[in-house]
Amino acid sequence: MSKLVISAIGPSSSVQDGGRFGAQRYGLTPSGAMDRLGLAAANCLAGNAPFTAAIEIGPFGAAFTAREGAVRVALAGASRNADVAGRAVASDTSVTLADGETLKLGFARGGSFSYLAIEGGIAGEPMFGSMAVNARAGLGSPYPRPLQAGDELQVAAASGAAERRIDLPPPVQAPIRVVMGPQDDEFADDQKNLFLDSEWKISATSDRMGYRLEGPVIKHLHGHNIVSDGTVNGSIQVPGNGAPIVLVPDRGTSGGYPKIATVISADLGRFAQISAGTGFRFRAIGIAEAQAELRKFAGLLRTLPDRLRPIDNFDLNIEALREANVAGAAVNAVDAGTWQVASAADALTQD
Amino acid sequence: MAATLAPPRLLLSGDSAITVEFSRTIDDAANQRVLALDRTLAREPVAGVTETVPTYRSLLVHYDPLLIDFAALSEKLAVLGQLPVPASAKTRRWRIPVVYGGEYGIDLEDVAKTLNTTPDDIVARHVAGDYRVAMIGFTPGWSYLSGLQRSLHLPRRHNPRLLTPAGTISIGGVQTGVQCLAGPSGWHLLGQTAVRTYQLHRDPIFLLEPGDRVTFSAVDAKTFAEQDRAAERGEIVAELMAS
Numbered sequence: 001m002s003k004l005v006i007s008a009i010g011p012s013s014s015v016q017d018g019g020r021f022g023a024q025r026y027g028l029t030p031s032g033a034m035d036r037l038g039l040a041a042a043n044c045l046a047g048n049a050p051f052t053a054a055i056e057i058g059p060f061g062a063a064f065t066a067r068e069g070a071v072r073v074a075l076a077g078a079s080r081n082a083d084v085a086g087r088a089v090a091s092d093t094s095v096t097l098a099d100g101e102t103l104k105l106g107f108a109r110g111g112s113f114s115y116l117a118i119e120g121g122i123a124g125e126p127m128f129g130s131m132a133v134n135a136r137a138g139l140g141s142p143y144p145r146p147l148q149a150g151d152e153l154q155v156a157a158a159s160g161a162a163e164r165r166i167d168l169p170p171p172v173q174a175p176i177r178v179v180m181g182p183q184d185d186e187f188a189d190d191q192k193n194l195f196l197d198s199e200w201k202i203s204a205t206s207d208r209m210g211y212r213l214e215g216p217v218i219k220h221l222h223g224h225n226i227v228s229d230g231t232v233n234g235s236i237q238v239p240g241n242g243a244p245i246v247l248v249p250d251r252g253t254s255g256g257y258p259k260i261a262t263v264i265s266a267d268l269g270r271f272a273q274i275s276a277g278t279g280f281r282f283r284a285i286g287i288a289e290a291q292a293e294l295r296k297f298a299g300l301l302r303t304l305p306d307r308l309r310p311i312d313n314f315d316l317n318i319e320a321l322r323e324a325n326v327a328g329a330a331v332n333a334v335d336a337g338t339w340q341v342a343s344a345a346d347a348l349t350q351d
Numbered sequence: 352m353a354a355t356l357a358p359p360r361l362l363l364s365g366d367s368a369i370t371v372e373f374s375r376t377i378d379d380a381a382n383q384r385v386l387a388l389d390r391t392l393a394r395e396p397v398a399g400v401t402e403t404v405p406t407y408r409s410l411l412v413h414y415d416p417l418l419i420d421f422a423a424l425s426e427k428l429a430v431l432g433q434l435p436v437p438a439s440a441k442t443r444r445w446r447i448p449v450v451y452g453g454e455y456g457i458d459l460e461d462v463a464k465t466l467n468t469t470p471d472d473i474v475a476r477h478v479a480g481d482y483r484v485a486m487i488g489f490t491p492g493w494s495y496l497s498g499l500q501r502s503l504h505l506p507r508r509h510n511p512r513l514l515t516p517a518g519t520i521s522i523g524g525v526q527t528g529v530q531c532l533a534g535p536s537g538w539h540l541l542g543q544t545a546v547r548t549y550q551l552h553r554d555p556i557f558l559l560e561p562g563d564r565v566t567f568s569a570v571d572a573k574t575f576a577e578q579d580r581a582a583e584r585g586e587i588v589a590e591l592m593a594s
Contacts, residue, residue, distance in 0.1 A: 024404045024413075025389075026549065026557040027491045127551065136532065137491045138551060182362035182370045227377050228488060228495075230404040230411025232368045254406055254488030262365030290366035291416040298417055 002069030002158070004118060006151040007102055010060025012113075012208065014146045015122060015153075016249075018051030020130035020139070024230070024253045031132040031139070032249050034113050034208065035269035037301065038077025041166050042117035044304040045074030045094040047159075053124065053131040054117040055147065059108045059275065064116065066097035070158035072119035073103065076166065078111025078273060093165040093311060094119075096158045110171070111273035120156025134250060167307045169300070175283035176271045178236065178261040179290050183226060186258035187238075191218050195244070195260055196282055203243075204276040208250040211271075217242035220258060228256040234263030234271070248272060264290040266297035356384070359409075359432040361425045366416055371428050372409040377525055379497060381408045382485050386562045387436040388428075397427055405561045406486040407495070442483075444564040446590040447529065449520050449542040450575035451477075456520070456542035465505065474569055476503055477520075477541060482527060482565040487557075492531030492549030494559050499527045511537030518543045520567065529559070545578035546589045553585045566592075 016039065019032020033039035033056055040050035048054075055064075061080075064073070072094060075082060079091035082105050089095045089103065091114070097103055108114055124131045124141030133140030143151055184192060194216050203212035224240040231237070235247040237257040246263060247255070261284065263271050274280055285293075362370040371388060374381030389405045392412070399419030404411040414424055451474045452459040463470045482496035499522060507523045512535060515521070519530040523538030530536065531548040548558045559565070570578070582588045 021402055021413075023491075023557070024402055024411075025487060025561065027488045027493050028549075028557075136534070137549075179363050179365055182364045182372075227375065227406075227408050228486070229370060229372070229406045229409045230364070230368075230488070232364050232411070232413070234365055252489045253404060254486065259364070262363070264366050287363055287366060287421045291420055294366050294416055 001123070002071045002099070002155055003067040004071050004073070004153045004155050005065045005067050006147050006149055006153075007063040007065045008149050009062045009147050009151075010058050011146065012058025013060075013062065014056055014133035014135075015053050015124070015140060015143070016056040016132045017053040017130055019132055019249060020128040020134075023128055027253050028128070028137060029134065029251055029253050030130075030233070030249060031134040031208075032130070033115065033132075033269075034248060034272035035077050035111075035115070037168075037269045037297075038113060038115045038273075039117075040301050040304055041076035041092060041168060042074045042115035044308065045076065045092070045164055045166050046072065046117040046119045047161065048117055048119070048121055050301055050304065052117065052121045053141075054115045054122070055153075057105065057108070057114045057116060059112050061107055062105045063102050064097070064105075065102040066099055067152075068099065070096055070098050070160075071155055072096045072158035072161065074117045074119075075105070075114060076117070076168075077114040078108035080108055080114055081106035090165065092168060094161075094163045096160070096163065108275070112275050113273060118153070118155045119159060119161070123154035132249075136250075163311045164308045165311050166304065167309055172270065175281040176267050176274075177264045177285050177290065177293070178234075178282050179264060179287055180261045180284050181259070182229075182262075183258035184260050186221055186226065187218065187260055188221055191220075192260065194218060196284055199279045199281055200244075201279055202274050202276045206276065208248055210245040210247050210251060211274075213244045213246065215243075218244060218260065224257055226256055226258050228254045231255050231259070232262060234265070234268050235259045236261045236263065246271065264293055266290075266293040356433050356435065358429055359384070359388075361428060362409075363421070364411060366421075368411055368413045369421070369425055369428060370409050370411050371432050373432070374408040377407050377485075377497070382483075382497060383436050384432070385410045387434070388432050389561065391431050391434065397424070399424065404488070406488065407497070442562055442564050443560070444566070444592040445559065446566050446568050446592055447520075447544050447546050448570040448574065448578060448588065449478075449544050449567045450570055450572055451520075451542035453572075455572070455575070456540050458521075458539040459541050462503075462505065462522070462539050462541065466502065473503070473541070476500055477522070477527070478567050478569055480527070480566070484559050484561050484563045484565060485526075486561055487548075487559065490530075490532050490534050492529075492547070492557060492559070493534075494529040494531075494548055494565075496527045496529070496565055497525075499525055503527075505539060507537040508539065511535055515540060516543060518545060518547070520544055529565070543575065544588075545575055545582045546587070547582050550582075550585065553587075558587060558589060
């Protein structure tokens with residue numbers, strides 16, 4: 001066994017996997033990764049099953065150190081500046097940390113959450129079939145809470161397998177698709193149109209329970225109290241103040257506000273990655289189209305292993321530089337050594 | 352011939368769940384139909400249904416659209432949701448000990464004042480009730496009970512509290528509830544129980560099931576403290592009554 005030590009980490013970072021299902025009838029929410037494609041891509045690179053427990057890293061920087069042996073990891077989801085001992089590491093690639101080496105990560109760019117998968121997974125005790133952290137319910141392994149600096153994860157020793165990159169479809173800049181309902185009849189047509197025609201922003205007060213939206217006030221037809229009923233990932237409820245809240249994996253299992261629409265499953269990860277303050281729109285589609293999109297998304301997850309490619313060192317450095325968006329005289333494009341990433345401590349201060 | 356029941360409304364909760372709605376209000380008959388459909392789906396599973404979540408007035412049916420699509424499942428649920436509710440299935444009956452008032456139920460005095468009576472009378476009315484677990488939701492083990500007598504119906508607090516204690520027994524609107532974990536609440540706090548409706552590393556982890564019957568008994572602070580220690584060790588503390 002080796003250890004992966006959390007040398008530095010920001011808030012909203014925790015061990016997550018595919019989530020725990022089957023106990024929503026007892027009020028236990030599934031939790032699990034905010035962006036399932038990011039989780040699956042990282043695991044695929046690390047040679048794991050797609051929904052193996054990995055580290056979900058929030059918007060701030062982080063640093064991870066291998067101890068008592070080498071550790072092979074892979075990074076996917078929101079891209080970041082990353083390096084190991086001065087060697088730049090591109091997103092969507094695997095990398096092996098020699099004993100004592102530290103992987104330093106900068107801020108998330110073009111998203112909110114990145115996933116660090118570890119070859120062989122993380123040792124821990126699943127509850128209800130999952131190691132995902134749900135701090136309020138005291139669940140999650142090896143720590144039933146978000147990760148903190150100094151935490152240690154027991155992991156497998158690196159296999160020495162060749163490093164790989166994964167060739168994912170390019171990011172989509174399109175409206176977040178929703179299916180209207182289940183309580184869209186609690187809203188007049190002009191309010192539904194206002195919801196669909198407006199630009200929205202994610203509030204900075206959002207968390208793993210709900211993303212609060214900033215935009216116009218959505219008015220109810222019959223008041224904002226309904227008799228509580230069940231919620232799903234992506235339920236868009238409209239409380240009394242008219243500011244919609246999109247429920248995400250740590251949501252309450254039931255809620256008493258009318259739900260105007262639901263984000264389609266295929267767009268949940270893309271939605272979760274929208275960073276606070278970024279504008280976006282919704283678009284309503286029919287149930288048949290939503291389910292066809294889900295089948296396509298499931299197909300993408302299933303065929304991720306076909307998208308793995310060997311890494312060519314030269315390609316890797318160019319890719320890392322391109323992603324780091326470091327265009328300037330100080331950087332020699334073919335010498336990654338001249339590109340400085342923030343230190344672990346710098347990475348935790350706001351940009 | 353049994354009278355045909357009104358068909359439930361089948362509402363889209365996204366692409367992977369259907370809300371089978373029997374009523375838009377809190378209605379005991381509707382809750383019976385919710386629990387009956389829940390039992391039917393447990394007894395005769397429909398391929399592709401992954402999880403069901405009963406609430407007061409609707410059953411949320413989670414499914415895998417790769418295995419069954421919306422049209423096929425909603426057709427099945429419409430049929431199953433119109434089956435007559437069988438004579439009440441055998442239900443479990445629990446007695447839950449509660450220490451009422453004082454630091455354990457900080458709203459008892461105010462509730463008594465609002466209803467022009469004494470705290471003892473409020474406790475007597477609450478203990479006299481025969482309740483049913485209508486749903487469990489919000490946070491693990493938070494059990495919403497129906498059957499609160501009309502004289503205890505009160506609007507929720509104007510300002511919800513951000514933190515109320517674990518084990519809180521409270522009333523809100525037409526309901527009473529057993530709250531397991533500390534958390535926010537807009538209800539009126541009458542007392543506290545040592546019973547954990549959710550406790551990891553205990554068998555069972557979740558004590559109450561939707562449909563279970565519940566009564567309360569008043570205990571003193573000393574008994575509560577003893578029961579709390581026993582519950583911490585993993586004892587159930589609640590009494591399972593002969594039904």
